[in-house]
Amino acid sequence: MPWKGEKDPYRIWLSEIILQQTRVQQGLGYYERFISAYPSVHDLAQASEDEVLKLWQGLGYYSRARNLHFTAKDIVQNYEGKFPQSYAKLLKLKGVGKYTAAAIASFAFDEAVAAVDGNVIRVLSRIYQIQEPFDTADGRKQFDVLANELTPKNWPGIFNQAMMDFGATVCTPKKPLCELCPFQKDCEAFKNNATNDLPVRKNRVQSKSRFFFAFHIEKNGSIAIEQRKGKDIWQGLYQLPWQEVKGFDGNMEKQIDEVAHGYFQSEDLNFYSFTEVFKQQLSHQKIHVVFVEIDAKNITDTQLNFIATRNLSTFAFPKIFILYLQGKKLILE
DNA sequence: AACTCGGGGGA
C-alpha cells in the first residue's frame, strides 16, 4: 500500500477518504490516479467538481468526492494550504469523521487517538467477546472507549495500522485464521467458539426497488444528457434523461408510449427499440432501468441538453449508464 | 436513532 508509512497529511487524508467503506484492492488505482492528477492539495483545490467526480467515477459514495473537493478548497482558503494538526481540528473538516480524523492525527502527527474502523471493531468484539451491537450509540461508544484505552501513547500510529492490518488479514469477517492467531489463548470468542457470531450488528433496513425508463436521444453526433441534482442518489453525476415509474407493465410498448408522451412535448414520437431490464443493486435500493431509443428528429423539447457523443467520456456517469453506453459503443473505457 | 449514500468481491 503506497500510503503505508506516509507522513504527508494530504496523502493520508486522500487515502483514508478513498478507503471509507472501500476495499484496499478497489481503492488502490484511484489513489494512484488522484495523486498523479493532483500531487498537492492546491492542485485538487483548483480542479473543477466535474473533473473530480469523473476521476471518482465507479468508486461509489460520491459525497466523498464532493466533500474531498470542498475540503481541499477549504484547506487552501482557510488553513493556508496546511492541514490542521490535531484530532479535534481535523474533525471539523467536511467528510472527515471520527475514524478519518484519528487516522490522520495518529499517522501524521503521532496523536494518541484510536482509529476505530470495521476491522478494529471486529478484532475487539472477538477478543473481548462483546455482544453489544456496534451500530448503536451505546455500543459504538464502548468500542471507542476500549480502543482508546488500548492505544499506546508512544506509538499510536503503528498500533492503529497494526489493528487494521490484523483485522484485514487474520481476524477476517468469515473464516478467520484462528489456528495461526497469536491471540488465540486470550480470545474469548475463540474459547467459546463464538467468532462466527461476532461482531453483532442490528438489522439493516431492507432495500427498495425503483423502476425507470431512460431515453437515448441522439442526433447529428450529439446525445441528450443531464446532471443529477437534488437529494437523490448519484448527486452531481450525469445521466440520460429518465422517468421513474411505479413498475413495469406487461405491455412494455404501451407503457413506453404513455411515459414518453408524458415526458416530451412532441406529439408524434417514434421509438427505435427498447432494451431488456438493466439492474443495479445499491445499499438501500435496487435500480431497474429500461433504455429506450427515440427518433430525435421529432423531438422539439428545448430544455434537453445535447453534448457531442465523442465527449461523453469526459462526464461522470453511474455504473448502470456506463454499462448501457458501453454496449452502444458510445464510450469505451 | 434512523436513514441515506455505490460499487465490488467472496461465499
Next chain:
DNA sequence: TCCCCAGAGTT
C-alpha cells in the same frame, strides 16, 4: 443473494 468493506452526513 447476502454480507462486508481502513464511514460520514442528514434528518
